[in-house]
Amino acid sequence: MTDIPALVNARYGITNGSEDNAPHSFSDTKSHPALELLLQHKSVRQFLPQETLPAGTLELLVAAAQSAATSSNLQTWSVVATQDVKRKDEAARLCGDQDFIRAAPLFLVFCADLSRLTKASQQHQTPGVGLEFTEMFLMASVDASLAAQNVVVAAEALGLGACYVGAARNRPREVAELLHLPLRVIALFGLAIGVPDPAQPASVKPRLSQAEVLHRETWDDGAQARNLSAYDETLDDFNARQSRADAPKWTYRSAHRIATVESLHGRDILRDVLQERGFDLR
Template structure:
């Protein structure tokens, strides 16, 4: 501890910081700040798609929910719920609805994160107060944001105790069928799933490199888009990662452009607005 009361990183902390940052960007990032276990957990994040057969420790679900409920919530509305699924048959049905992703079958725990306006609507009914504001796009967006913040807090907590996780956006491929499988009431929607389990050491996941910071960080006002040379360099770094992981090599710029090319690239989610209407969200 310095005379000014600031803690400076020890040599091993400096080395670990540099290693984590290099893994995240596949290039050195000169960041002379303190380091701690929370930062280490955050920068070590990777999507885990292979799990052992071990069950998660007792209390894992409750810990995840406690961490999730510690996230910020707009106006403290807390417009989300979570459904914990451990039954293999139900996981299999949900996996089929989400594009047959094998990690759903393999993970001992599957959490479904729900934008939940039903609870708020029922509170309004009991109080004799209309809940008309829930029918506006802003309220749905608020619900999606709060649900995402909650889930990410849970992910950090779970990874801090050695468990692996993977978000499953494919749960939105057939949202009406997912709602029926989970018995969701009107005005509730499964935003995404989250597989949880002990990472399989025989199939270790690695940290996927991200875009360089100068492509996403601007000061004061939005700046110029990333230079083609910077994106080309990122394509090369991502290909190196794919090669190491025995994955199909593909440029990020090609993958991203194909993913947003049109309705046909959305895996059936191009009709999501209509499905949400059917689930009770008016989205005015």
């Protein structure tokens, strides 16, 4: 049986307790395989070289995706599965030239999809005005994200590894062209999936403390500065253990990730592209 408190502590990089850094305790001693899997998530970017996943894997992953809850059962997302070596290579180029996309046997691109409801509106001759509002783009983005996270969990349950690719929004026009996306469909993010290379295992990356993200009853930002500097230290320790002692502090890196238009890596044009692609965002 796996020790759930130990996994929770590892999620926060807690090795020994202190007043600010109290180890988690949990009295239930039953086995919880789903929790164990969730608590041990890590993004995998090192895959074994192989061209395909076992037969039926893609379909099983998509069934897991479609098992996620979906707003009003509208199912406003679709996914494009890329396995062709040339198309994956081009996708990798458009997505920040990240090599792990090429190495992964499967690259999924999750899309907000309002084209299906556009057809339903036409079928029933309703104006479909709701589709013109920001709400529907947000709904589609939320639903697609929930579906994708189910894929990550399912892939990990199968012993596979996965890494999201937000860089699928770096060149949104080209990605739409590569995948032949119709109007009212836009790529939100990618997901590279493959067999993790055991010679280069990923590690559980500690998160912000719960005190930072969990607000009980009402918002409380009293301890924010202390929480953030504690997290800078926690990630420094993690990076040192990953032989990346020179990595910048989390607050520094995060501040620079959002500092300028350039730091958005091309995504500053997204509102224009959304409008071109039929998302009115009223």
